[in-house]
Amino acid sequence: MRDENDIAKAIVGLLEENTSRLDNKITNRLAVARQQAVSAHAKRQQQNQGRNFGFLHSLVHYVHNHIGASSAVLACSAVLIAFMVTQQLNNKEAEGQGDAFLLASELPPEAFADQEFHAWLEQSSQP
Amino acid sequence: MVRTILSALILMSGLLTGVCYADNHGSAQPSWSQLSNEQRQVLSPLGKEWDNLRPWQREKMLDIARDYPKMSHEQQDRVQRRLTHWSRMTPYEREKARERYQKFKALPPEKKQELKQKWRQYQSLPKSERDAMQQNDPDTFDALDE
Numbered sequence A: 001m002r003d004e005n006d007i008a009k010a011i012v013g014l015l016e017e018n019t020s021r022l023d024n025k026i027t028n029r030l031a032v033a034r035q036q037a038v039s040a041h042a043k044r045q046q047q048n049q050g051r052n053f054g055f056l057h058s059l060v061h062y063v064h065n066h067i068g069a070s071s072a073v074l075a076c077s078a079v080l081i082a083f084m085v086t087q088q089l090n091n092k093e094a095e096g097q098g099d100a101f102l103l104a105s106e107l108p109p110e111a112f113a114d115q116e117f118h119a120w121l122e123q124s125s126q127p
Numbered sequence B: 001m002v003r004t005i006l007s008a009l010i011l012m013s014g015l016l017t018g019v020c021y022a023d024n025h026g027s028a029q030p031s032w033s034q035l036s037n038e039q040r041q042v043l044s045p046l047g048k049e050w051d052n053l054r055p056w057q058r059e060k061m062l063d064i065a066r067d068y069p070k071m072s073h074e075q076q077d078r079v080q081r082r083l084t085h086w087s088r089m090t091p092y093e094r095e096k097a098r099e100r101y102q103k104f105k106a107l108p109p110e111k112k113q114e115l116k117q118k119w120r121q122y123q124s125l126p127k128s129e130r131d132a133m134q135q136n137d138p139d140t141f142d143a144l145d146e
Helices: A002-020 A024-065 A067-103 A109-113 A115-125 B002-026 B037-042 B055-070 B073-088 B091-105 B109-124 B127-136 B138-145
Strands: none
Touching (some): A067 A109, A109 B073, A109 B091, B055 B073
């Protein structure tokens, strides 16, 4: 381990020694290239991190970029759910009221349910 | 942006809660002792058989009890008199009754009156006469059973 460190230090020393002898032009080009490499690496890391968030990240990203469309979709969903809930409650109300008021009707429920009575009605209405 | 999403989520969760509440409310199966005093009073003709009613029958009866206070005294009397018979009718009979009641409601008053008279007339017929009619014209009777 110590040998490896010593070798690494020797390499760094040699590189620095040689770098100090380089032309300014070359030093600048190397600095720019290094900067580009670091930026590209940072970008790749960001993308990898983004992939780890998966669907949720994509969704948030999409919503962030399409705020208008997303708001419209959310509003439509809310309206649709509200409509469905209202329909369900209305049907329930109408059905319950139907039974209660059917029982309170001028004719008893058996008059409505009696098949023979309705057959008789049909028969008696024939000429 | 975050506020919009948050508002939408809150709205949706509120609505979904409403749906859940409606479902739970609909599937309630209270025993006779769990009913309120008002409900017991309205549904008193069914007191003895309440705990043997199926959940959906109880639900329907509770709907009737809910609408009972909206009725006139005359209507309330009718409901009390007819409740037991209604609870003993088959689902098919009840469905037929609902269908015909909807048609009856849409009739003009004079037609309603006519139908009431016909019902009284039919009830006054001796059973032998009704049976004879059915035997003489079975097609009409069978057609209505379908």
